[in-house]
Amino acid sequence: MIRFVFATCLTILAVPAQADVEVQEITTPGGLDAWLVEDHNIPFVSLQLRFRGGASLDAPGKRGAVNLMVGLLEEGAGDMNARAFAKATESLAASFRYNTSDDAVSVSARFLTENRDKAMKLLRESLVTPRFDPAAIERVRAQVESNIRSSLKDPRDLAGMAFDRIVYGDHPYTTPITGSLDSVARLSRDDLVTAHKAALVRDRLYISAVGDITAEELKTLLDDLLADLPEEGPPLPGPAKLNLPGGVKVVDFETPQSVALFAQPGIDRDDPDFFAAYILNHILGGGSFESRLMNEVREERGLTYGIYSYLADKDGAQLWMGSVSSANDRIGEAVQVIRDEWGDIRENGVTKKELQDAKTYLTGAYPLRFDGNGPIAEITVAMQMEGLPKDYIQNRNDMVEAVTLEDVNRVAKDLIDPSRLTFVISGQPEGIETTIN
Amino acid sequence: MRLFLAALMMTALLALPVRAEDEITSFTLDNGMDVLVIEDHRAPVVVHMVWYKAGSADEKPGVSGVAHFLEHLMFKGTDTLDPGEFSATVSRNGGSDNAFTSFDYTAYFQRVSSDRLELMMRMESDRMVNLQLDDSDIATERDVIIEERNQRVENNPGALFREQKSAAQHLNHPYGVPIIGWQHEMRRLDRAAALDFYETYYAPNNAILVVAGDVQPDKVRDLAETYYGAIPANPKLPERSRPTEPRQMAERRLAFEDPRVAQPYVTRSYLAPERNSGAQKKAAALTLLADILGDGSTSIMAEKLQFDKQLAVHTSAYYRGKSLDDTTLSFYVVPAPGVTLKEAEAGLDGVLSDFLDTGVDPEQLDRIKMQARASQIYSRDDVNALANRYGRALTQGLTVEDVQAWPDILQAVTPEDIMAVAREVLDRDKSVTGWLTAPEVTQ
Numbered sequence: 001m002i003r004f005v006f007a008t009c010l011t012i013l014a015v016p017a018q019a020d021v022e023v024q025e026i027t028t029p030g031g032l033d034a035w036l037v038e039d040h041n042i043p044f045v046s047l048q049l050r051f052r053g054g055a056s057l058d059a060p061g062k063r064g065a066v067n068l069m070v071g072l073l074e075e076g077a078g079d080m081n082a083r084a085f086a087k088a089t090e091s092l093a094a095s096f097r098y099n100t101s102d103d104a105v106s107v108s109a110r111f112l113t114e115n116r117d118k119a120m121k122l123l124r125e126s127l128v129t130p131r132f133d134p135a136a137i138e139r140v141r142a143q144v145e146s147n148i149r150s151s152l153k154d155p156r157d158l159a160g161m162a163f164d165r166i167v168y169g170d171h172p173y174t175t176p177i178t179g180s181l182d183s184v185a186r187l188s189r190d191d192l193v194t195a196h197k198a199a200l201v202r203d204r205l206y207i208s209a210v211g212d213i214t215a216e217e218l219k220t221l222l223d224d225l226l227a228d229l230p231e232e233g234p235p236l237p238g239p240a241k242l243n244l245p246g247g248v249k250v251v252d253f254e255t256p257q258s259v260a261l262f263a264q265p266g267i268d269r270d271d272p273d274f275f276a277a278y279i280l281n282h283i284l285g286g287g288s289f290e291s292r293l294m295n296e297v298r299e300e301r302g303l304t305y306g307i308y309s310y311l312a313d314k315d316g317a318q319l320w321m322g323s324v325s326s327a328n329d330r331i332g333e334a335v336q337v338i339r340d341e342w343g344d345i346r347e348n349g350v351t352k353k354e355l356q357d358a359k360t361y362l363t364g365a366y367p368l369r370f371d372g373n374g375p376i377a378e379i380t381v382a383m384q385m386e387g388l389p390k391d392y393i394q395n396r397n398d399m400v401e402a403v404t405l406e407d408v409n410r411v412a413k414d415l416i417d418p419s420r421l422t423f424v425i426s427g428q429p430e431g432i433e434t435t436i437n
Numbered sequence: 438m439r440l441f442l443a444a445l446m447m448t449a450l451l452a453l454p455v456r457a458e459d460e461i462t463s464f465t466l467d468n469g470m471d472v473l474v475i476e477d478h479r480a481p482v483v484v485h486m487v488w489y490k491a492g493s494a495d496e497k498p499g500v501s502g503v504a505h506f507l508e509h510l511m512f513k514g515t516d517t518l519d520p521g522e523f524s525a526t527v528s529r530n531g532g533s534d535n536a537f538t539s540f541d542y543t544a545y546f547q548r549v550s551s552d553r554l555e556l557m558m559r560m561e562s563d564r565m566v567n568l569q570l571d572d573s574d575i576a577t578e579r580d581v582i583i584e585e586r587n588q589r590v591e592n593n594p595g596a597l598f599r600e601q602k603s604a605a606q607h608l609n610h611p612y613g614v615p616i617i618g619w620q621h622e623m624r625r626l627d628r629a630a631a632l633d634f635y636e637t638y639y640a641p642n643n644a645i646l647v648v649a650g651d652v653q654p655d656k657v658r659d660l661a662e663t664y665y666g667a668i669p670a671n672p673k674l675p676e677r678s679r680p681t682e683p684r685q686m687a688e689r690r691l692a693f694e695d696p697r698v699a700q701p702y703v704t705r706s707y708l709a710p711e712r713n714s715g716a717q718k719k720a721a722a723l724t725l726l727a728d729i730l731g732d733g734s735t736s737i738m739a740e741k742l743q744f745d746k747q748l749a750v751h752t753s754a755y756y757r758g759k760s761l762d763d764t765t766l767s768f769y770v771v772p773a774p775g776v777t778l779k780e781a782e783a784g785l786d787g788v789l790s791d792f793l794d795t796g797v798d799p800e801q802l803d804r805i806k807m808q809a810r811a812s813q814i815y816s817r818d819d820v821n822a823l824a825n826r827y828g829r830a831l832t833q834g835l836t837v838e839d840v841q842a843w844p845d846i847l848q849a850v851t852p853e854d855i856m857a858v859a860r861e862v863l864d865r866d867k868s869v870t871g872w873l874t875a876p877e878v879t880q
Contacts, residue, residue: 139743255697325592360530
């Protein structure tokens with residue numbers, strides 16, 4: 001049931017609702033753990049599978065293998081070629097989405113109760129017996145190469161690639177998950193088979209299901225779906241050594257508006273100060289129109305359409321990141337304002353009112369996220385990957401409320417580090433020179 | 438959109454919930470404001486939206502972008518709210534808010550805990566008539582929309598190309614002018630232009646209230662009468678009529694070059710009829726035609742151009758049925774390495790002429806109809822998308838009944854209907870063909 005129990009609402013300020021999503025933790029006879037939220041209102045199920053590792057499992061010299069492999073899962077499996085597989089999926093009105101990121105391969109499935117078994121049989125084929133037909137490989141390789149070529153002329157992607165090269169040293173994060181034109185051209189069918197065996201393994205798998213299915217039905221479904229995947233794969237790469245020297249790197253690209261990414265070291269999700277940092281970020285640049293950066297850079301000066309900061313928590317790297325775009329003749333001023341704000345919040349902290357406003361927003365908004373089978377499945381699988389217990393849904397707002405002004409301002413002093421705030425800017429920014437080699 | 442945020446506007450599903458009639462209540466206030474309530478009691482969330490039947494295509498000549506500019510300025514304050522206080526109040530109540538502008542509508546929304554609905558109505562009804570703008574707000578926000586155009590359009594050769602193509606498609610209708618505005622006209626937008634648009638179009642008799650989520654229709658009616666019902670109708674609201682297209686008698690061709698183009702492509706668009714109230718059959722056939730020709734790897738374009746001949750790395754077809762006036766059916770072909778745009782275009786022409794000869798594959802049509810039926814189930818999971826679907830429909834000349842009839846109309850479309858509309862619409866005289874390329878590098 002998707003239900004929320006409200007605390008009494010007497011004032012005009014938000015008294016946080018409490019999310020009361022009932023998560024069942026199940027273990028299948030085959031030994032798979034999963035979270036289930038049963039809701040029989042609508043006759044379909046949202047199923048989320050996350051395999052930890054993702055593109056970080058690319059072997060040396062094989063960058064892009066996991067991404068290309070995942071792109072081929074729906075391009076022929078079992079006795080079906082790509083078109084037969086697509087036709088079968090359409091006939092069932094099921095939807096399977098396969099995605100690669102730095103740290104995970106994600107499979108998002110949505111299927112009707114009326115043909116659930118057939119849909120799961122299809123999904124199983126794509127996960128367990130993908131064909132990697134040569135013709136399909138060449139077709140998808142050409143698509144990936146087309147995307148890579150587009151990235152090489154996209155100012156945001158150019159900034160991102162330069163940023164990764166500077167920051168992540170010799171970790172896989174240092175290059176795009178798609179691979180380069182060179183590395184993708186060299187990938188063989190064997191590389192894809194190897195990547196498949198490495199990335200889709202049971203002991204790094206996280207599962208959530210939400211919707212019209214019982215615990216017993218789900219257990220059977222999951223064992224049928226996943227029993228034949230390998231138990232384990234190669235080791236994960238571990239943490240990256242971050243290089244955030246401060247200063248600026250300019251990527252020259254002829255376009256009217258510069259795109260800037262900026263970052264300094266972040267904080268781990270498990271750190272006791274995580275929530276203090278999270279609230280601090282909300283006030284600095286996370287809180288949409290109410291954040292300091294949005295107020296100073298956009299509302300006061302009109303220098304950009306949007307500016308954000310966020311805590312980026314990858315498996316092997318924690319960063320405090322942000323981005324802004326401004327015309328080439330205005331980006332210099334935007335960068336200066338960001339640096340000023342970065343220093344100011346460290347020196348002077350936040351106000352009691354800012355903290356209170358951030359808390360009422362964060363606690364009020366949290367239960368609103370749980371508004372459908374699809375969103376609940378995504379939230380609950382992400383929680384498992386982050387190692388959060390299921391009662392986090394009920395306790396999270398208390399953790400936000402427990403943060404004090406002293407906590408936030410202490411964390412601002414300890415963690416905010418203007419000397420390591422590093423900018424990578426693509427475009428032709430006026431008055432800005434590269435200081436990072 | 439005032440701010441790039443979540444994916445709220447991403448999808449345009451075409452069906453509606455199976456039990457739509459049970460969950461939807463509509464009524465009209467005495468001042469002419471239409472109200473629609475969509476119930477979903479699974480979570481204590483409400484989406485409160487006000488849609489104005491005024492968009493960029495309703496602008497006067499010379500002030501392109503003013504509808505969108507006004508959308509930004511609507512957050513600047515009223516007689517009783519300071520600039521920024523609207524969003525700050527929503528945020529302090531744990532909600533989020535935003536707005537978006539299109540050719541035919543401008544919409545404002547908040548997503549909050551359902552017990553905060555009254556506060557949202559109080560503020561939204563206030564800014565319908567009490568907007569206060571000073572000149573410094575105007576200058577700063579104009580810089581913001583110019584940066585928004587930089588981000589969305591000037592930094593993106595594909596977006597610049599689409600603007601040029603759309604201008605060529607429409608000989609007389611304002612759909613040829615970009616929603617965000619032409620850059621040179623945006624620079625001259627001022628307070629007077631914004632207020633002129635505001636005073637002309639922002640009135641209860643030109644607005645639709647959509648409230649979706651954990652609410653009771655009676656309660657919504659009471660609140661709507663209190664807050665929106667108190668605002669008098671604008672008796673001078675102009676009739677909604679725009680310049681219309683003359684006969685289009687010659688195909689147009691564009692070659693757009695930009696060194697930032699990494700992946701050339703060819704596109705062709707044809708002027709096409711839109712969904713009309715009480716007469717949606719042709720649009721339903723066009724919707725299925727676009728799916729048959731270019732939706733996904735089982736479409737004819739994918740089969741012929743990506744699988745059989747491997748001329749293309751990507752193909753698609755697109756038809757936007759919801760539109761107040763004539764819309765387009767368009768095709769995209771991204772050629773494979775070594776394939777020229779001329780060859781890609783010839784491939785597209787081959788697909789279209791073969792299709793006109795061979796007709797519809799009934800199995801493919803069945804699969805598409807099955808997916809349309811299923812989308813009625815899936816769409817019940819997303820009340821935001823439902824609210825958007827109705828808001829768009831009601832500002833683009835359709836009624837609640839039209840939206841509810843649409844799934845059955847889609848299911849009733851025959852192969853003959855599809856072929857008839859294909860023969861009618863695939864008329865080169867009404868088309869624009871565009872090539873997007875990087876200039877040749879000279880040594």
